[in-house]
Amino acid sequence: MNKRWTIEKIREFVEKNSESKLLTTEYHGFSQKLLFKCACGNNFEKPFKKFKDNHQRKCEVCQPPKSSR
Numbered sequence: 001m002n003k004r005w006t007i008e009k010i011r012e013f014v015e016k017n018s019e020s021k022l023l024t025t026e027y028h029g030f031s032q033k034l035l036f037k038c039a040c041g042n043n044f045e046k047p048f049k050k051f052k053d054n055h056q057r058k059c060e061v062c063q064p065p066k067s068s069r
């Protein structure tokens with residue numbers, strides 16, 4: 001399924017599915033890095049694909065990148 005994402009839909013997804021907030025205001029594609037604000041106050045960058053598919057929805061402090069499990 002090839003769903004078309006817009007920045008509005010992404011912001012909605014972010015607000016519904018995480019405690020982070022979307023700071024980026026323009027969306028250019030799945031590989032683009034978007035700027036988020038974590039619930040802890042840190043800003044972090046991540047492509048939406050990773051945010052959504054890999055459940056990387058927090059900054060690296062709250063959610064360290066290494067996943068051994």
Ligand SMILES: [Zn+2]
Binds near residue numbers: 038
């Ligand atoms: Zn954080």
